[in-house]
Amino acid sequence: MARAGLTTERLIRAGAELADEVGFDQVTISALARRFGVKVASLYSHLKSSQDLRTGIALFALEELADRVADALAGRAGRDALAAFAAAYRDYAREHPGRYAAARLRLDPETAAASAGVRHAQMTRAILRGYDLAEPDQTHAVRMLGSVFHGYVSLEMSGGFSHTAVDPEESWSWIVDSLDALLRNRATP
Amino acid sequence: MARAGLTTERLIRAGAELADEVGFDQVTISALARRFGVKVASLYSHLKSSQDLRTGIALFALEELADRVADALAGRAGRDALAAFAAAYRDYAREHPGRYAAARLRLDPETAAASAGVRHAQMTRAILRGYDLAEPDQTHAVRMLGSVFHGYVSLEMSGGFSHTAVDPEESWSWIVDSLDALLRNRATP
């Protein structure tokens, strides 16, 4: 019988695509096997478990998103960097809703520490360098930015903003501008 | 055989408790049946489907959370109301992580329109009455507040803030204060 040429990498990549198509929590070993035209049990040579697949997709998405954000931030500072960061984040979620959801999967501490999540934190801190915030304010600000961006994207994705006539695009700019002003006001004298 | 006295209400309530104990996505018709000591099929007299159960828990959680927020807001205005709103939101998520997750379930538009989600939107707007914001700024602000609070709670729950030594409590106050200042600055002259 001809072999399908599966690898852990390919499976995780395909899992990420599947997540974008049908939603992250619909990603199943069975569906993945179907997609490759192989039997379910075959995937267990490459994946330890269903949870292992999900974690793999999460790590992949974190990497990919970190790469995008890094690109977006290159050569920018201050308000410009803030806007670019926000845009990269939001665009990724819109292009790849399943991967975005995966990136939000709760990882156990060791896995998280070895993930691209660390880069995300570093980059958020890098943005704040343009705003002269001393600790612990800088940490507070990191948490606030993470919260706003994640919260906004998450609410937008779940259809929370579809009732009103106000353009979400406009709200997004308003929020980014507001945050910029807020951070400038908080600058350590 | 003695009857267990199941009703849709009791099942949803128990489902909410189960969600808090084992996580919202571990809530299953089977687990619920086990908890009541009845056979799985018996629950189908009260619930249309697994999805129906999940939706029921979500609606229940939205109600409960809206009640709490309403209580917290009673008699308060401005910064005081903002802080109370934030606290009610966060406390609920900590006390009832499963229900909180349920409240974030994506509902189809008709269900959402008939849910307590509407009250949530109204109450958020009520808070902003203390800040003199004209439309569309008010809508932008509603979205921002929703984003920050949901985002913060969601990141905190998923362990995102456990790396640094900075007290999450302090960050929370800092953020609430910052938002208050931001909204005051945005007030329409």
Add this chain to the structure above:
DNA sequence: GCGATTTGCCTAAAACTATTAGGCAAATCC
């Protein structure tokens, strides 16, 4: 090029979840 070994995908099987159909006894209504 060929034998030995590794590796990849397979079949088989057990366990759990979701869902539907139909039955019998308990509760409820005159």
Add this chain to the structure above:
DNA sequence: GGATTTGCCTAATAGTTTTAGGCAAATCGC
């Protein structure tokens, strides 16, 4: 008390997860 409704049951089907063991294809050593 008899008729009807209702609640929980058994039975059966289908899908997903996971483990165990097998056979053939790929790969390695010579």
